[in-house]
Amino acid sequence: MEKSLFLAQRITAMILAPLAIIHLGLTLFAVQGGLTATEILNRTQGNIGWALFYSLFVVCAAIHAPIGLRHVINEWTVMPRRWVNALVIMLGGVLLLLGLQAVAAVY
Amino acid sequence: MAALAHRLSGVLLALFLPFHFLLLGSALEGADELDRYLRFADSPLVKIAEWGLVSLLCIHLLLGIRVLCLELTHWPHRSEKLRSWILPSVIASMLVGLLFLVRAF
Amino acid sequence: MSPTDTANELLKVRIWRGREQGRLVDYEIETRKNQTVLDVVTEIQHRLEPTLAYRFACRVGVCGSCAMTVNGRPRWACRTHIKNVVTDNTLTIEPLRNLPKLKDLVCDMAPFIETWQKAGAPFSGTATRHDKPAAVKPDSAMRLAADAALQCINCAVCYSACDVVNWNPDYIGPAGLNRAWTLINDVRHSKRELTFELAFGTGGCGSCHSHGNCTRHCPVELRPSESIAGLKRAAFSGLPEE
Amino acid sequence: MTSSPHCEIDTATTDILILGSGGAGLFAGLHAKQANPDLEVTVAAKGLIGKSGCTRMVQGGFNVAVNPGDSVERHFMDTIIGGKWLPRQDLTWRLCETAVERVQELENELGCFFDRNADGTLHQKAFAGQSFDRTAHKGDLTGIEIINRLMEKVWALDLVKLEEHRAIDLIPAKDQSGIAGVLMIDIRSGRYRLVRTKTVLLATGAGPSMYRYHTPSGDKSCDGLAMALRFGLSLRDMEMVQFHPTGILAGPDTRMTGTILEEGLRGAGGYLLNGAGERFMTNYDPAAERATRDIVSRSMYQEIRDGRATQQGGLFIEMVHLGSDRVRQMFPGMVKRCGDCGFDLAAGRVEVVPTAHYMMGGVQMEIDCTTSTPGLFVAGEDAGGVHGANRLGGNGVANSTVFGAIAGDEMAAAIGRGAPLRDPDPEFVERAVARAEKPFGHSKADLSGVRERLWSVMWDKVGILRTADGIREGMRGLDDCRETLTGIGVEDHDRAFNLTWHDWLNLDNQITVSQVIANASLARDDSRGAHFREDFPTTGNLEQSTYTCTRFENEQLIQEMTPVAFTIVKPGESLIDGEAGAPRAAQNGDPS
Numbered sequence A: 001m002e003k004s005l006f007l008a009q010r011i012t013a014m015i016l017a018p019l020a021i022i023h024l025g026l027t028l029f030a031v032q033g034g035l036t037a038t039e040i041l042n043r044t045q046g047n048i049g050w051a052l053f054y055s056l057f058v059v060c061a062a063i064h065a066p067i068g069l070r071h072v073i074n075e076w077t078v079m080p081r082r083w084v085n086a087l088v089i090m091l092g093g094v095l096l097l098l099g100l101q102a103v104a105a106v107y
Numbered sequence B: 001m002a003a004l005a006h007r008l009s010g011v012l013l014a015l016f017l018p019f020h021f022l023l024l025g026s027a028l029e030g031a032d033e034l035d036r037y038l039r040f041a042d043s044p045l046v047k048i049a050e051w052g053l054v055s056l057l058c059i060h061l062l063l064g065i066r067v068l069c070l071e072l073t074h075w076p077h078r079s080e081k082l083r084s085w086i087l088p089s090v091i092a093s094m095l096v097g098l099l100f101l102v103r104a105f
Numbered sequence C: 001m002s003p004t005d006t007a008n009e010l011l012k013v014r015i016w017r018g019r020e021q022g023r024l025v026d027y028e029i030e031t032r033k034n035q036t037v038l039d040v041v042t043e044i045q046h047r048l049e050p051t052l053a054y055r056f057a058c059r060v061g062v063c064g065s066c067a068m069t070v071n072g073r074p075r076w077a078c079r080t081h082i083k084n085v086v087t088d089n090t091l092t093i094e095p096l097r098n099l100p101k102l103k104d105l106v107c108d109m110a111p112f113i114e115t116w117q118k119a120g121a122p123f124s125g126t127a128t129r130h131d132k133p134a135a136v137k138p139d140s141a142m143r144l145a146a147d148a149a150l151q152c153i154n155c156a157v158c159y160s161a162c163d164v165v166n167w168n169p170d171y172i173g174p175a176g177l178n179r180a181w182t183l184i185n186d187v188r189h190s191k192r193e194l195t196f197e198l199a200f201g202t203g204g205c206g207s208c209h210s211h212g213n214c215t216r217h218c219p220v221e222l223r224p225s226e227s228i229a230g231l232k233r234a235a236f237s238g239l240p241e242e
Numbered sequence D: 001m002t003s004s005p006h007c008e009i010d011t012a013t014t015d016i017l018i019l020g021s022g023g024a025g026l027f028a029g030l031h032a033k034q035a036n037p038d039l040e041v042t043v044a045a046k047g048l049i050g051k052s053g054c055t056r057m058v059q060g061g062f063n064v065a066v067n068p069g070d071s072v073e074r075h076f077m078d079t080i081i082g083g084k085w086l087p088r089q090d091l092t093w094r095l096c097e098t099a100v101e102r103v104q105e106l107e108n109e110l111g112c113f114f115d116r117n118a119d120g121t122l123h124q125k126a127f128a129g130q131s132f133d134r135t136a137h138k139g140d141l142t143g144i145e146i147i148n149r150l151m152e153k154v155w156a157l158d159l160v161k162l163e164e165h166r167a168i169d170l171i172p173a174k175d176q177s178g179i180a181g182v183l184m185i186d187i188r189s190g191r192y193r194l195v196r197t198k199t200v201l202l203a204t205g206a207g208p209s210m211y212r213y214h215t216p217s218g219d220k221s222c223d224g225l226a227m228a229l230r231f232g233l234s235l236r237d238m239e240m241v242q243f244h245p246t247g248i249l250a251g252p253d254t255r256m257t258g259t260i261l262e263e264g265l266r267g268a269g270g271y272l273l274n275g276a277g278e279r280f281m282t283n284y285d286p287a288a289e290r291a292t293r294d295i296v297s298r299s300m301y302q303e304i305r306d307g308r309a310t311q312q313g314g315l316f317i318e319m320v321h322l323g324s325d326r327v328r329q330m331f332p333g334m335v336k337r338c339g340d341c342g343f344d345l346a347a348g349r350v351e352v353v354p355t356a357h358y359m360m361g362g363v364q365m366e367i368d369c370t371t372s373t374p375g376l377f378v379a380g381e382d383a384g385g386v387h388g389a390n391r392l393g394g395n396g397v398a399n400s401t402v403f404g405a406i407a408g409d410e411m412a413a414a415i416g417r418g419a420p421l422r423d424p425d426p427e428f429v430e431r432a433v434a435r436a437e438k439p440f441g442h443s444k445a446d447l448s449g450v451r452e453r454l455w456s457v458m459w460d461k462v463g464i465l466r467t468a469d470g471i472r473e474g475m476r477g478l479d480d481c482r483e484t485l486t487g488i489g490v491e492d493h494d495r496a497f498n499l500t501w502h503d504w505l506n507l508d509n510q511i512t513v514s515q516v517i518a519n520a521s522l523a524r525d526d527s528r529g530a531h532f533r534e535d536f537p538t539t540g541n542l543e544q545s546t547y548t549c550t551r552f553e554n555e556q557l558i559q560e561m562t563p564v565a566f567t568i569v570k571p572g573e574s575l576i577d578g579e580a581g582a583p584r585a586a587q588n589g590d591p592s
């Protein structure tokens, strides 16, 4: 179990790395003089490539972040293990849901 | 030190990401809505928050790559060599964050 | 040991006295040219505080009995020359972190030694005392990997230096995992899969965040963090093979 | 006295009680448990299990005849010649023969990873006094590998572990039928504990720590030998104390002083220099620095005694002519160790002095590790007779692991045959407690004076070069030490981990065993092996060799000489074809 979680976290990290670099670059490029919705939407709407790109980003983040947080909470708080697991699974769900919703919204 | 910065940035990212998504998700309500938010986002406060998010992502990214190198590559004595990664990472993130701010205004 | 080449200068030594509850007590001894932290503690026991408790055996850095916290860092007392650690003419000496305190500078090492078992030791061979030793090429990759991590003196310095050990009571810690890595690289070990399972189980190397304090503090210059990284790589690529 | 609350005694019962957790103790525990897992086996050690004692400190390695070009006969002959015909030959034979099995057990069953040749076979290096390169090793810190692997196995077994328990006396049965148990102090609580048991293994590792300069670990103070003596057993060859030529001399205020620099430094061509910076070994022996341990130690001692020493009273070793980078690369561990004492081995000079290293003598044992007392076994450095007058480098760990395991097997077998749990003699227990309580009756004072006195007496009078007058003077010095010690008290308010109390007990035992060494040294009026009498500088007739036996009777030391039985070879004979007497390299002292 620990091994699978470890693998999942590192593999998603490896996927996230290039995605995040592109995302950051893009943000910096796009942010010039303030964002407008139309700008964003123009870029993303109807573009299946971007949709897939951000979906992958969201899915990976929704796997990666809860596993990371699970360690943090286990180590820095005295919360019982069971609760921690439940909490981070919830967090993963929330991230996934909101994230995909956002992607759908801009698609 | 590096681990602490990485950890804090990771945790903060995880906490702020839902709001970021929420923001984008409001595009569902239509472009107008989003525009209103983005106008609201013009306010310095939100700019700073977004700036935070960008810097955090950047630093977490760079330090994360450092951890991946530490663990998954195989060069001897890499831990010492990668110690020098820390400061440049922080500076780079600051620069990226700064760039973001400059461009945003 | 008679005091010789006394350099009149006084060294201020603050030592933890007590058990889990205790306090730092100040002593003053003369600074000498050639003294280790163990010698300082010994001198205080011989001359000033006969009931002061500390532990040592070999006095040359092979038994790993004498580790203590010196000016905030875990170190082997018998091989730490005071000139390398004194700051402001003061030494603050406390027991190791992350282990139960027995008395003064003495900790209970049992929880630490038990991490060996949790990490998948001991060795389990198929050959017996009636067989010739296995032929193992000294320059094979696995042998080199095992060799680099073998001569651990189980001093618990790394265990004491690691924050994750401090935060996570289940964590096996660097030394036990380092041993697991040598076993996984030992072609003669018949339970390599089991050792790997245990080393990656609850409190296993998935809990290590590559802080690297273990490697930074190991007095015999082993690199537990790199052994752990080796285990992590094996999660991707499978057990090392000849 | 025993009515004080401090003197209450906790009791426990076990089948097999092992004293000591060095190579001998741990192997005994392992083998006893393997022989019969249902037995309750208890290991008690003065320090932490596996971390105390000298087996961990072994540098050079383990002698074993496994190479096809070598043979048990050859190993045996080297050991007998090295021991100057004093060893008990059946014991020596058992050592050489069983060393093979033991090394293979260490490798194959325990997982020791000894160094290899390029073709994958065991690498064996040369060690002084041997006619074949037969020392198996792991780098230059072989003991760590051996003990770590043993420790792992023993920790995984279901043994009773009494860490930081100091045995203070062996307790006989009330009816004198054998051993009944051992009285200990639980160092952590300071309480007494009597462990009743069917069998006891004495494996506390002797250790000549009564000399000013000595190599053994700090927990060794000849407790086992002193206990055996008080119990009434006879010790043999006690005059045979081996000195190692190159102990570090880092000043009187550091425990690093006395610890060894490895022999390889001389082997590689290092120079020994006197206080004036001149080489002197060439004046003593044609092999110069590469002569055997005993010759080099004696020459160094003489050089020092004749006033050509350094300011601190030592000599120098210098390596720089071999090239400092090369030295750094060849001896990284030694360079670092010297650095920690403020010396630069690679580019400068390091102060050295001969240092007391090993005791060849010990409790008389049979080939199955039994002693003259039913139920009491002995193994390792506590046992005598295996090495005779000198021990070959590499035969020390071989001895402790070979006989430790035999003792484990034999103790399990003895219990199988119905070894009884005997009733302890309460009077003996009471006397033992009274002895340990002695210092609490007195006002406290500093023990350092007695310690230093003992160190000098033994070093100066019963050390590397001896004379009858000197030894007698030494004996008077020891009496003084005893008297002073008896008057010194120890703080009583906190007995838990009270090191000063244990220092007192250490000195008590060290003085006792020093007296035995002095007696035996006086009795042997010839020079052989490690024992050198300036008033009798030659070796006596080998065919009529006798060995010393010392025991306590009515508070008196009784000294006897017993003829050596040449049960396998006689002086002048050899087990090796074509070599009269011994392999030549062994006779000359291999210059490595």
Ligand SMILES: Cc1cc2nc3c(=O)[nH]c(=O)nc-3n(C[C@H](O)[C@H](O)[C@H](O)COP(=O)(O)OP(=O)(O)OC[C@H]3O[C@@H](n4cnc5c(N)ncnc54)[C@H](O)[C@@H]3O)c2cc1C
Pocket (backbone or CB within 6 Å): D019, D020, D021, D022, D023, D024, D025, D044, D045, D046, D047, D050, D052, D053, D054, D055, D056, D057, D058, D059, D060, D061, D062, D063, D165, D166, D167, D168, D203, D204, D205, D206, D215, D216, D217, D219, D220, D221, D223, D224, D260, D357, D358, D379, D380, D381, D382, D393, D394, D395, D396, D397, D398, D400
């Ligand atoms: C620095 C050094 C280097 C050496 N190098 C070599 C080498 O290269 N090759 C070689 O063959 N030999 C070498 N030797 C010799 C060898 O180490 C010893 O002869 C051998 O290991 C002794 O083993 P042992 O089991 O008898 O005793 P030890 O390993 O010394 O163990 C003694 C045990 O008894 C315990 N003990 C002591 N007193 C008591 C008590 N009162 N109650 C309970 N427990 C007690 C101790 O705590 C310890 O656990 C070396 C020795 C030293 C000091």
Ligand code: HEM
Pocket (backbone or CB within 6 Å): A010, A013, A014, A016, A017, A020, A061, A064, A065, A067, A068, A069, A071, A072, B003, B006, B007, B010, B011, B013, B014, B017, B057, B060, B061, B062, B064, B065, B067, B068, C208, C209, C210
């Ligand atoms: C995009 C959103 C991201 C979030 C929300 C996130 C969150 C987290 C969190 C909370 C942790 C736990 C920190 C810890 O255990 O100390 C973590 C760890 C980690 N993150 Fe991220 N991360 C993100 C992106 C990335 C990226 C892009 C990378 C790639 C390089 C990455 C690499 C890592 C690594 C390697 C760890 C493990 C560190 C450790 O165990 O100490 N993360 N992340």
Ligand code: SF4
Pocket (backbone or CB within 6 Å): C064, C151, C152, C153, C154, C155, C156, C157, C158, C159, C174, C175, C178, C217, C218, C219, C220, C221, C222, C224
């Ligand atoms: S790895 Fe190093 S620091 Fe850790 S126990 Fe072993 S020797 Fe000590």
Ligand code: F3S
Pocket (backbone or CB within 6 Å): C161, C162, C163, C164, C165, C173, C174, C207, C208, C209, C210, C211, C212, C213, C214, C215, C224, C225, C228
């Ligand atoms: S310090 Fe601890 S976190 Fe890992 S790299 Fe070392 S074990």
Ligand code: FES
Pocket (backbone or CB within 6 Å): C055, C056, C057, C058, C059, C060, C061, C062, C063, C064, C065, C066, C067, C076, C077, C078, C079
């Ligand atoms: S006393 Fe043995 S390592 Fe320090």
